[in-house]
Amino acid sequence: MLTEDNAIIGRAISRPGTPFKIERLRYQLGQVERNEAFLLHAGDCAESFDACTGQNISSKIGLILSFSLILIWGARMPVVRIGRIAGQYAKPRSSNYEKVGDRQVLSFRGDNVNGLDIDDRTPDPERLLRAYFYSTATLNNLRGLLTSGFASLHHPRHWSLDHVRSPALKREFETIIDGLSDSLDFTRTIGADLPGVSYETGAGRGTLGEVDFYTSHEGLMLGYETALTREMPVPQNVAAQQKTKPTAFYNTGAHFLWIGDRTRQLDGAHVEYFRGIRNPIGIKVGPSMKDEELVRLLDIVNPDKESGRVTLITRYGASKIDQHLAGHIATVKKSGHPVVWICDPMHGNTQTSANGLKTRDFNNIISELTACLRIHTECDSRLGGVSLEFTGELNDEGFSVTECLGGSMELKEDELGLRYQSFCDPRLNFEQSLDIAFLMSNHFKN
Ligand code: PEP
Numbered sequence: 001m002l003t004e005d006n007a008i009i010g011r012a013i014s015r016p017g018t019p020f021k022i023e024r025l026r027y028q029l030g031q032v033e034r035n036e037a038f039l040l041h042a043g044d045c046a047e048s049f050d051a052c053t054g055q056n057i058s059s060k061i062g063l064i065l066s067f068s069l070i071l072i073w074g075a076r077m078p079v080v081r082i083g084r085i086a087g088q089y090a091k092p093r094s095s096n097y098e099k100v101g102d103r104q105v106l107s108f109r110g111d112n113v114n115g116l117d118i119d120d121r122t123p124d125p126e127r128l129l130r131a132y133f134y135s136t137a138t139l140n141n142l143r144g145l146l147t148s149g150f151a152s153l154h155h156p157r158h159w160s161l162d163h164v165r166s167p168a169l170k171r172e173f174e175t176i177i178d179g180l181s182d183s184l185d186f187t188r189t190i191g192a193d194l195p196g197v198s199y200e201t202g203a204g205r206g207t208l209g210e211v212d213f214y215t216s217h218e219g220l221m222l223g224y225e226t227a228l229t230r231e232m233p234v235p236q237n238v239a240a241q242q243k244t245k246p247t248a249f250y251n252t253g254a255h256f257l258w259i260g261d262r263t264r265q266l267d268g269a270h271v272e273y274f275r276g277i278r279n280p281i282g283i284k285v286g287p288s289m290k291d292e293e294l295v296r297l298l299d300i301v302n303p304d305k306e307s308g309r310v311t312l313i314t315r316y317g318a319s320k321i322d323q324h325l326a327g328h329i330a331t332v333k334k335s336g337h338p339v340v341w342i343c344d345p346m347h348g349n350t351q352t353s354a355n356g357l358k359t360r361d362f363n364n365i366i367s368e369l370t371a372c373l374r375i376h377t378e379c380d381s382r383l384g385g386v387s388l389e390f391t392g393e394l395n396d397e398g399f400s401v402t403e404c405l406g407g408s409m410e411l412k413e414d415e416l417g418l419r420y421q422s423f424c425d426p427r428l429n430f431e432q433s434l435d436i437a438f439l440m441s442n443h444f445k446n
Pocket residue numbers: 045092259260261262284315347425
């Protein structure tokens with residue numbers, strides 16, 4: 001496990017968000033808006049200090065890269081990758097208290113605030129410093145992976161293939177990798193892999209085969225977020241093109257932040273904070289969002305209707321999406337606000353299994369996702385991406401977690417307890433995630 005001994009070093013050097021990279025993400029999200037790229041937002045529901053290990057970080061990145069490769073292959077479109085990583089330590093809760101056995105205790109609010117252990121539920125502000133340390137440690141590890149060749153499209157076999165147990169999935173993935181290797185070889189042979197012709201990065205920089213990766217977390221704890229927010233110069237080309245002021249407030253703790261479904265009140269402190277930062281932001285949109293509320297929210301956080309600034313992350317639930325999405329799309333269209341629409345098929349589909357475990361059924365996840373694709377098409381709109389909670393984590397014997405039901409591995413209720421490792425929301429495991437990647441890839445291919 002990474003220790004806190006290097007905290008001082010981490011403090012000095014590690015912030016993910018430089019204005020340059022944050023602006024680059026805004027630009028790429030503008031491409032998603034215009035149907036020129038696809039967005040993959042994914043990772044754990046919440047990270048934990050204990051799970052901050054090199055092995056876990058590379059499994060997460062490996063899964064995100066594998067997923068995006070499958071999408072790129074099917075949709076023939078660049079994929080913008082944003083991880084729920086390097087700072088996703090705070091959880092919104094619907095209730096201040098929870099019942100554990102016969103005890104009534106304060107709810108667990110994420111490692112940022114208190115401990116999962118029921119005797120460690122008193123909020124402790126020192127935890128924010130630890131969160132900062134673990135975020136920077138994760139980031140340093142991430143940077144190492146992204147620059148070491150691990151993340152290069154030239155070596156996709158490094159990411160994950162060993163973990164895929166289903167022979168059919170393995171075969172499908174191998175076919176893509178073989179095809180990709182051929183294409184990259186060909187591109188190299190004809191000399192087209194020189195800087196400036198990147199298909200992958202989208203913004204015209206980098207070399208074919210390199211990947212971009214961005215970090216994100218829910219902007220929940222405003223004290224923490226403001227401490228990482230700085231007024232900094234807007235890169236000159238952006239300031240000139242978009243006629244911005246010469247400086248702006250950047251949250252340097254992540255490239256992308258989102259407002260949760262429980263903290264998006266129009267007159268609330270979260271909306272006020274988000275209004276003031278230049279980072280691209282996400283807004284969770286659930287069944288309780290009223291049409292006029294959505295437009296007022298967009299007016300507040302994006303008054304100049306700038307491209308790439310707002311991503312709407314819809315999370316209604318499979319049984320409610322038909323009731324709400326079309327209305328929201330029509331309202332936003334009428335308002336003239338440019339947005340990226342992405343589907344979070346996880347948060348509206350949480351259920352409790354007979355043995356008391358919080359779970360999600362793969363069929364409901366697919367059902368919300370396919371309804372979302374269909375409704376966007378019917379409304380002459382476009383689904384720009386997905387937001388998923390998944391994990392490539394394996395146990396010591398190399399088996400995936402068992403937190404969501406179904407998928408090609410047909411996980412049953414009585415198998416949930418086998419390797420249930422999440423201390424927050426249930427995540428799709430490696431195989432279930434690839435199932436979704438192939439489903440989407442095939443959708444976009446057709
Ligand atoms: C989450 O993304 O983990 C989350 C809590 O989502 P929501 O705010 O949509 O419930």
